[in-house]
Amino acid sequence: MPSHSAPILITGAGQRIGLHCAQQLLADGYDVIFSYRTEKPGVQTLRDLGATALQADFSTEHGILGFIEQLKQHTDTLRAIVHNASAWLPEKTDTQTSDFTQMFSVHMLAPYLINLHCSELLERSNPADIVHISDDVTRKGSSKHIAYCATKAGLDSLTLSFAAKLAPRIKVNGIAPALLMFNPDDDAAYRTKALAKSALGIEPGPQVIYHSLRYLLDNPYVTGTTLTVNGGRHLK
Ligand SMILES: NC(=O)C1=CN([C@@H]2O[C@H](COP(=O)(O)OP(=O)(O)OC[C@H]3O[C@@H](n4cnc5c(N)ncnc54)[C@H](OP(=O)(O)O)[C@@H]3O)[C@@H](O)[C@H]2O)C=CC1
Numbered sequence: 001m002p003s004h005s006a007p008i009l010i011t012g013a014g015q016r017i018g019l020h021c022a023q024q025l026l027a028d029g030y031d032v033i034f035s036y037r038t039e040k041p042g043v044q045t046l047r048d049l050g051a052t053a054l055q056a057d058f059s060t061e062h063g064i065l066g067f068i069e070q071l072k073q074h075t076d077t078l079r080a081i082v083h084n085a086s087a088w089l090p091e092k093t094d095t096q097t098s099d100f101t102q103m104f105s106v107h108m109l110a111p112y113l114i115n116l117h118c119s120e121l122l123e124r125s126n127p128a129d130i131v132h133i134s135d136d137v138t139r140k141g142s143s144k145h146i147a148y149c150a151t152k153a154g155l156d157s158l159t160l161s162f163a164a165k166l167a168p169r170i171k172v173n174g175i176a177p178a179l180l181m182f183n184p185d186d187d188a189a190y191r192t193k194a195l196a197k198s199a200l201g202i203e204p205g206p207q208v209i210y211h212s213l214r215y216l217l218d219n220p221y222v223t224g225t226t227l228t229v230n231g232g233r234h235l236k
Pocket residue numbers: 011012013014015016017018036037038040056057058059083084085086087088102106133134135136176177178179180181182
């Protein structure tokens with residue numbers, strides 16, 4: 001497989017979906033730059049595969065702007081930016097402000113600032129893409145993850161605005177998954193309940209997101225679109 005020239009940036013790739021997609025991109029011949037917040041085995045795995053690891057915490061403007069400065073020291077061009085980093089925090093009984101501002105920052109401020117400051121890097125690549133990883137839950141809201149859902153809905157809005165702003169040189173799209181991978185502490189009752197929420201009733205794993213990502217990267221005529229990858233959850 002021939003190597004592609006400009007690297008792809010994927011945020012939050014130290015574990016799970018982001019790690020899988022980064023590994024697949026490397027296997028398909030792309031160079032990869034990724035952000036991680038905390039050192040984990042997946043971070044070293046990607047380093048060993050030749051990816052460039054940049055540590056970043058997107059919960060503050062300072063952390064986001066510092067990441068952008070780091071990124072520009074490593075490359076002057078990008079094939080794509082995949083905004084995958086995310087915090088999935090439920091409402092708690094005590095103050096929710098810090099959680100809301102953290103999720104606003106990771107899900108909205110980081111993509112906003114990175115897109116604005118790094119579109120020049122994408123302009124030097126043809127084709128060029130931005131992909132926002134959102135969540136199917138924005139379709140109807142969430143009683144248990146109100147702030148998470150609201151900030152992901154804001155990300156959906158960024159998809160539309162940046163698609164209009166950056167056309168025709170840069171395509172901007174989203175992917176809105178429902179359940180992809182359980183977390184280790186999800187108990188049997190939660191898993192049964194979650195699987196029953198979709199028509200297909202499966203835990204598909206990360207490859208369904210890689211398929212969606214490649215569709216968007218490879219298709220020259222799709223922009224301003226958010227792909228639903230939800231197992232038919234809207235049918236139940
Ligand atoms: N898993 C699923 O079933 C679903 C996932 N999605 C979306 O898909 C994407 C990938 O999901 P998944 O792999 O489960 O995500 P994770 O919950 O594993 O989070 C991905 C990464 O985001 C990083 N992150 C969290 N907060 C910050 C921060 N403040 N600054 C920088 N990085 C941060 C985490 O870093 P650290 O390792 O330090 O914690 C983590 O490695 C996400 O956008 C998610 O919302 C949507 C629907 C379902």
